[in-house]
Amino acid sequence: MGTLSNYVRRIRGATIPIATTSIMGPAVRRTLVLRVVLGVLLIGLVVAAIQTGRSKADADRGLVPGGVGGMLVLDVSRSIKPEANRTITTVLQQLIDAHTRIGLVAFSDIGYEMLPPGSPSSELRPLLRYFAATSTKPGPDSFPPNPWSTNFSGGTQISSGLAVAHASLMRAGEPKGPILLVSDLDTAPDDVPRVALTFNQFRAQGVPFRIVAVTPREDNLSLFKNLAGPGAFTQPVQQTSGGAGSTSGSEGGHTPWTLIGLALFVMAALAANEHWNGRLPIPRTST
């Protein structure tokens, strides 16, 4: 240490020692430590605020690529477990809250257009009761039955749902309309090549698509990440208030409390910096 300080002193050249500053050594060191700590804290807070703001921007942009219009392709096959209901409810609720226009295709081993493209997203509200996030009664059949479970639900052919959705968009004069797939990705083995070709076709034609995976198996998730690309996956934003079918109280979720809190912390850290690390007010001497 002594060698280093000697070397620094040699590089700097000769200096004139001032006797009066040595007593300020501890204060200088304390100020330096405080400055470093507050600097790191401020950087951390600003990064956190930026990240929170970006997350909120993503949430505001919505689940559907492009944000407006498009088709929701909803998996109602037998492989969809009740545990997936919470995610499906969140997706539906987020789309309803976005007040956008969207079509709906439900699919199992065939696809069925339930809402044409351009329908108000509030039309999704009646579906919420079929995807109750929590069980309504005790026992093995604790979740309410949905109207597709007896006649419609069977094997999973994701390509059929995607094909019906794209055909609907083409008919509606939106060949490049966005598509949001909500599925457990457990498609039939013989459907995998068709899904791959469909994704290839979407990319070639510039059709934006996103996927919300609901309780997927690891191998299926890995396969679809290879087919659609990891960037195609998105997650719905969990609402802090409001439940299935309930939109009242969701207004409270729009207030960015986290961002406000972070901003207050940044202000407090800046004030602390000014209080403890600011320049000493030295009054001017009158000559």
Add this chain to the structure above:
Amino acid sequence: MSWRWLTTAIVALAVGVIVLLLAVDVGRWNTAFARDDVRYKVAPTTSDLWKPKEILPFHVAKRLLGVNDDLFYRNTLQRFYFSRPRANKWTQTDLDRIRSEATVVLAQYIREGKDPHRRSQAANLLGVIALGLAATDDPGQRLRFLLFASREFRGALTMDNSNEDAKFNLELTLRLLKQQPTSTGGGAALAKPGSGY
């Protein structure tokens, strides 16, 4: 010697070392392509092909050489090999999955590749995979994959009209399409829309 000269000397030495390391990395890339092309011919399933150990961070040498397209092409060919186009899908598990992943990689190369000759090759290989996928009991799916294959072979010829493999494969696919049974008889898949075949 003043400390300014010392600083300049240190900076020059650092720059010299960086340039030397860059030269070593460039040499490694050169060797990797030559060596691993041979290794690929001998053992195509080797996992560490065309991945030389670089000394400098951020793939500086790779960026400087501009070998991304060459790497992309080689990795695409390797994915095609993994899909085992000659294998019988009834005796191999997960072959459809692997072939599906290969179709995505090939389609990506066709979209993003720079060399039209190589893109034509990729389109031809994509058509070959589609021919493999057409080996199914479902007549509708067979027709769909055959049509897809014929489209890819045509695309390959559009990109490079001297691609003899694509010409051969297109002729074979069109013959297979002609044999496909439809509700209105064979050959409907090749009829022009509205021609009343």
